[in-house]
Amino acid sequence: AQRAAPSVRELAWDGSTVTAEPSRSGPPGVILAAIFAEAVTDLLTASDMGKVRECEAADCVMLFQPAHPRRRWCSPTRCGNRARVARYYQRHKPPVG
Ligand SMILES: [Zn+2]
Structure with missing residues:
Protein backbone atom coordinates (compact mmCIF):
# COMPACT_ATOMS: atom_id res chain seq x y z
CA ALA A 1 0.00 0.00 0.00
CA GLN A 2 2.86 2.39 0.77
CA ARG A 3 4.51 1.64 -2.58
CA ALA A 4 1.31 2.62 -4.42
CA ALA A 5 1.61 6.19 -3.06
CA PRO A 6 5.15 6.70 -1.77
CA SER A 7 5.82 9.63 0.55
CA VAL A 8 8.20 12.30 -0.67
CA ARG A 9 9.33 15.37 1.24
CA GLU A 10 8.21 18.46 -0.61
CA LEU A 11 10.12 21.69 -0.12
CA ALA A 12 8.20 24.92 0.33
CA TRP A 13 8.88 28.49 1.40
CA ASP A 14 6.71 29.76 4.27
CA GLY A 15 7.88 33.36 3.98
CA SER A 16 10.81 33.08 6.36
CA THR A 17 12.19 29.53 6.15
CA VAL A 18 12.28 26.51 3.87
CA THR A 19 9.98 23.75 5.07
CA ALA A 20 9.85 20.05 4.12
CA GLU A 21 6.46 18.38 4.39
CA PRO A 22 5.67 14.75 3.51
CA SER A 23 3.49 14.48 0.41
CA ARG A 24 1.88 11.63 -1.56
CA SER A 25 0.21 11.63 -4.95
CA GLY A 26 -2.53 9.41 -6.36
CA PRO A 27 -6.24 8.76 -5.88
CA PRO A 28 -7.51 9.62 -2.37
CA GLY A 29 -8.23 5.96 -1.47
CA VAL A 30 -4.70 4.90 -2.45
CA ILE A 31 -3.19 7.77 -0.45
CA LEU A 32 -5.34 6.88 2.57
CA ALA A 33 -4.30 3.20 2.37
CA ALA A 34 -0.64 4.27 2.20
CA ILE A 35 -1.03 6.53 5.24
CA PHE A 36 -2.69 3.68 7.20
CA ALA A 37 0.03 1.23 6.12
CA GLU A 38 2.73 3.63 7.29
CA ALA A 39 0.93 4.09 10.63
CA VAL A 40 0.71 0.30 11.10
CA THR A 41 4.43 -0.01 10.32
CA ASP A 42 5.21 2.67 12.90
CA LEU A 43 2.97 0.96 15.48
CA LEU A 44 4.43 -2.52 14.98
CA THR A 45 8.02 -1.29 15.14
CA ALA A 46 7.59 1.09 18.08
CA SER A 47 9.88 0.33 21.00
CA ASP A 48 6.89 0.26 23.37
CA MET A 49 4.77 -2.08 21.19
ZN1 LIG B 1 -12.94 -0.91 24.91
Whole structure:
Protein backbone atom coordinates (compact mmCIF):
# COMPACT_ATOMS: atom_id res chain seq x y z
CA ALA A 1 0.00 0.00 0.00
CA GLN A 2 2.86 2.39 0.77
CA ARG A 3 4.51 1.64 -2.58
CA ALA A 4 1.31 2.62 -4.42
CA ALA A 5 1.61 6.19 -3.06
CA PRO A 6 5.15 6.70 -1.77
CA SER A 7 5.82 9.63 0.55
CA VAL A 8 8.20 12.30 -0.67
CA ARG A 9 9.33 15.37 1.24
CA GLU A 10 8.21 18.46 -0.61
CA LEU A 11 10.12 21.69 -0.12
CA ALA A 12 8.20 24.92 0.33
CA TRP A 13 8.88 28.49 1.40
CA ASP A 14 6.71 29.76 4.27
CA GLY A 15 7.88 33.36 3.98
CA SER A 16 10.81 33.08 6.36
CA THR A 17 12.19 29.53 6.15
CA VAL A 18 12.28 26.51 3.87
CA THR A 19 9.98 23.75 5.07
CA ALA A 20 9.85 20.05 4.12
CA GLU A 21 6.46 18.38 4.39
CA PRO A 22 5.67 14.75 3.51
CA SER A 23 3.49 14.48 0.41
CA ARG A 24 1.88 11.63 -1.56
CA SER A 25 0.21 11.63 -4.95
CA GLY A 26 -2.53 9.41 -6.36
CA PRO A 27 -6.24 8.76 -5.88
CA PRO A 28 -7.51 9.62 -2.37
CA GLY A 29 -8.23 5.96 -1.47
CA VAL A 30 -4.70 4.90 -2.45
CA ILE A 31 -3.19 7.77 -0.45
CA LEU A 32 -5.34 6.88 2.57
CA ALA A 33 -4.30 3.20 2.37
CA ALA A 34 -0.64 4.27 2.20
CA ILE A 35 -1.03 6.53 5.24
CA PHE A 36 -2.69 3.68 7.20
CA ALA A 37 0.03 1.23 6.12
CA GLU A 38 2.73 3.63 7.29
CA ALA A 39 0.93 4.09 10.63
CA VAL A 40 0.71 0.30 11.10
CA THR A 41 4.43 -0.01 10.32
CA ASP A 42 5.21 2.67 12.90
CA LEU A 43 2.97 0.96 15.48
CA LEU A 44 4.43 -2.52 14.98
CA THR A 45 8.02 -1.29 15.14
CA ALA A 46 7.59 1.09 18.08
CA SER A 47 9.88 0.33 21.00
CA ASP A 48 6.89 0.26 23.37
CA MET A 49 4.77 -2.08 21.19
CA GLY A 50 4.93 -4.65 24.01
CA LYS A 51 2.80 -2.36 26.16
CA VAL A 52 -0.20 -2.51 23.80
CA ARG A 53 -3.15 -4.25 25.46
CA GLU A 54 -6.58 -5.55 24.54
CA CYS A 55 -9.50 -3.75 26.15
CA GLU A 56 -10.99 -5.86 28.97
CA ALA A 57 -14.59 -5.02 28.04
CA ALA A 58 -16.28 -8.22 26.86
CA ASP A 59 -17.84 -6.67 23.75
CA CYS A 60 -14.88 -4.47 22.71
CA VAL A 61 -12.16 -5.37 20.20
CA MET A 62 -10.03 -2.23 20.63
CA LEU A 63 -6.32 -2.24 21.41
CA PHE A 64 -4.77 0.60 23.35
CA GLN A 65 -1.45 1.78 24.74
CA PRO A 66 -1.99 2.41 28.45
CA ALA A 67 -1.03 5.81 29.78
CA HIS A 68 -0.52 4.15 33.17
CA PRO A 69 0.16 0.48 33.99
CA ARG A 70 -3.22 -0.23 35.68
CA ARG A 71 -5.41 0.97 32.82
CA ARG A 72 -7.82 -1.80 31.73
CA TRP A 73 -10.07 -0.26 29.07
CA CYS A 74 -9.52 1.45 25.73
CA SER A 75 -11.70 4.30 26.94
CA PRO A 76 -12.34 4.81 30.66
CA THR A 77 -15.41 6.91 29.85
CA ARG A 78 -16.97 4.33 27.50
CA CYS A 79 -15.81 0.77 28.27
CA GLY A 80 -14.71 1.59 31.82
CA ASN A 81 -18.06 3.12 32.73
CA ARG A 82 -20.01 0.24 31.20
CA ALA A 83 -17.91 -2.27 33.21
CA ARG A 84 -18.45 -0.30 36.42
CA VAL A 85 -22.21 -0.11 35.77
CA ALA A 86 -22.34 -3.89 35.08
CA ARG A 87 -20.39 -4.61 38.31
CA TYR A 88 -22.70 -2.32 40.29
CA TYR A 89 -25.76 -4.07 38.81
CA GLN A 90 -24.34 -7.51 39.70
CA ARG A 91 -23.78 -6.42 43.31
CA HIS A 92 -27.15 -4.70 43.71
CA LYS A 93 -29.55 -6.67 41.52
CA PRO A 94 -32.76 -7.79 43.25
CA PRO A 95 -32.87 -11.43 44.38
CA VAL A 96 -34.54 -13.84 41.95
CA GLY A 97 -37.90 -15.24 43.04
ZN1 LIG B 1 -12.94 -0.91 24.91
